[in-house]
Amino acid sequence: MDNIGYALAVDLDNAFPEVVEEMGTRLYWGLRRMSADHQEAEDLTQETFIRAYNALNGYDRQRIRDMKLESWLWTIALNLGRNHVRDRSRRPTWVELEDLGTEDPEIADGHAWDRRLECLNRHQRTAVVLRHVIGMGIADITEATGRPAGTVKADIHRGLAKLKEVMEDET
Amino acid sequence: MSIETELSTLLGKLPDGINEGVALGTGLAEGFDLYDSAIGQVAVTFNPEGVSSLDIADVGFEDRFRSRFERPLIRAEAPGSWARHIPSAIEEGRPGKLPVDLRSVTKFQADVLGRTATIPRGEVRPYAWLANEVRRPNAVRAAGSAVANNPIPLIIPCHRVVRADGHIGNYSLGGPDNKVDLLEHEGTRPGWLEGLAAQHVRFRGDSSTGVVCHPTCHAVRRSEKANVVGFRSLKAAMDEGFLACEVCRPCC
Numbered sequence: 001m002d003n004i005g006y007a008l009a010v011d012l013d014n015a016f017p018e019v020v021e022e023m024g025t026r027l028y029w030g031l032r033r034m035s036a037d038h039q040e041a042e043d044l045t046q047e048t049f050i051r052a053y054n055a056l057n058g059y060d061r062q063r064i065r066d067m068k069l070e071s072w073l074w075t076i077a078l079n080l081g082r083n084h085v086r087d088r089s090r091r092p093t094w095v096e097l098e099d100l101g102t103e104d105p106e107i108a109d110g111h112a113w114d115r116r117l118e119c120l121n122r123h124q125r126t127a128v129v130l131r132h133v134i135g136m137g138i139a140d141i142t143e144a145t146g147r148p149a150g151t152v153k154a155d156i157h158r159g160l161a162k163l164k165e166v167m168e169d170e171t
Numbered sequence: 172m173s174i175e176t177e178l179s180t181l182l183g184k185l186p187d188g189i190n191e192g193v194a195l196g197t198g199l200a201e202g203f204d205l206y207d208s209a210i211g212q213v214a215v216t217f218n219p220e221g222v223s224s225l226d227i228a229d230v231g232f233e234d235r236f237r238s239r240f241e242r243p244l245i246r247a248e249a250p251g252s253w254a255r256h257i258p259s260a261i262e263e264g265r266p267g268k269l270p271v272d273l274r275s276v277t278k279f280q281a282d283v284l285g286r287t288a289t290i291p292r293g294e295v296r297p298y299a300w301l302a303n304e305v306r307r308p309n310a311v312r313a314a315g316s317a318v319a320n321n322p323i324p325l326i327i328p329c330h331r332v333v334r335a336d337g338h339i340g341n342y343s344l345g346g347p348d349n350k351v352d353l354l355e356h357e358g359t360r361p362g363w364l365e366g367l368a369a370q371h372v373r374f375r376g377d378s379s380t381g382v383v384c385h386p387t388c389h390a391v392r393r394s395e396k397a398n399v400v401g402f403r404s405l406k407a408a409m410d411e412g413f414l415a416c417e418v419c420r421p422c423c
Binding site: 013016017020021024025026028029033038042045046047049050053054105106107109110113128129132133134135160163164167 | 174175177178179180181182183184185186188189190192193194196197199
């Protein structure tokens with residue numbers, strides 16, 4: 001990621017598609033696990049990159065080189081996600097049943113995990129996904145979520161305990 | 172397998188479309204779509220700022236676009252907030268509510284094209300008029316090359332700009348035959364314009380109102396035939412006490 005930060009600072013337009021290539025999968029699947037919704041995860045992933053590009057356009061080279069790209073992208077994505085949920089709760093949504101599952105790149109077991117993750121509260125779910133699905137460190141999660149390290153650790157701990165409980169109930 | 176290990180396998184592949192969606196949304200690539208026009212199917216390119224080019228939708232279109240604009244091109248739907256204005260802008264020959272992106276040309280050229288977009292359907296203006304409208308009356312050739320390099324023909328109606336001698340002149344979008352077809356489609360008769368030019372008539376005035384216009388200005392076209400007088404120059408009309416029309420602003 002260090003090299004990408006440098007490449008972005010030198011030539012934003014040329015390096016940005018590489019960022020999308022490198023980070024898109026992690027961003028999309030993280031958001032997908034947090035929302036259990038393909039369309040929402042896809043919209044948020046695209047919007048996050050578009051916001052990031054527009055912001056980077058206004059930053060000087062030093063600032064771009066120094067930034068922690070992944071946690072910064074997650075900060076944008078999580079903020080957008082919060083607003084997205086708020087916007088959606090203000091108006092009713094209709095889901096066309098026949099559209100469900102089409103173009104869905106879901107992997108085996110994914111839906112089972114969505115059901116389990118749905119039992120966690122929002123903070124626990126975000127922290128567990130960032131830590132164990134994406135594989136981010138505590139410091140980066142702290143930066144991305146704006147929550148203190150101790151709180152993040154507790155969210156992960158309680159989240160995992162809850163998942164264990166849910167899975168024991170399944171058998 | 173522990174819960175932690177199982178969670179780490181929950182990453183899949185990146186869905187198709189995200190890369191392209193980001194490229195279009197950031198403007199790193201241009202989108203294009205096909206539309207009908209009076210001279211056949213055309214390809215319109217766009218980015219978040221607006222419509223950026225229009226060309227004949229033939230096999231060479233994508234290559235011409237890439238060599239001129241040096242940008243990636245993706246087949247896509249235009250942004251929903253203004254996509255519906257594209258067909259009417261093509262048919263009416265003016266941008267109207269459609270945002271246009273003229274960042275590919277210079278400020279002067281954008282000014283010239285902005286004035287070109289105000290020429291009403293059914294009318295034509297000479298190149299010198301455009302130069303005068305952008306307050307650079309001596310830059311007639313530069314105005315001519317701005318029009319010749321118009322990235323968004325049809326929507327910015329450069330087919331309504333003709334030579335001062337009444338010949339309809341060149342046309343970038345598939346050649347002069349298309350220009351004739353477009354003018355006829357809009358009710359301007361190129362043969363009639365050339366007939367006037369053969370008689371050295373470059374302006375027409377209405378003797379009852381004392382106003383002199385470009386020959387195709389709708390003001391003078393509404394005049395009684397018996398009152399219409401032709402002039403070789405604006406000065407000749409002024410010498411007879413005619414005033415320049417405030418709508419078409421004849422100048423040269």
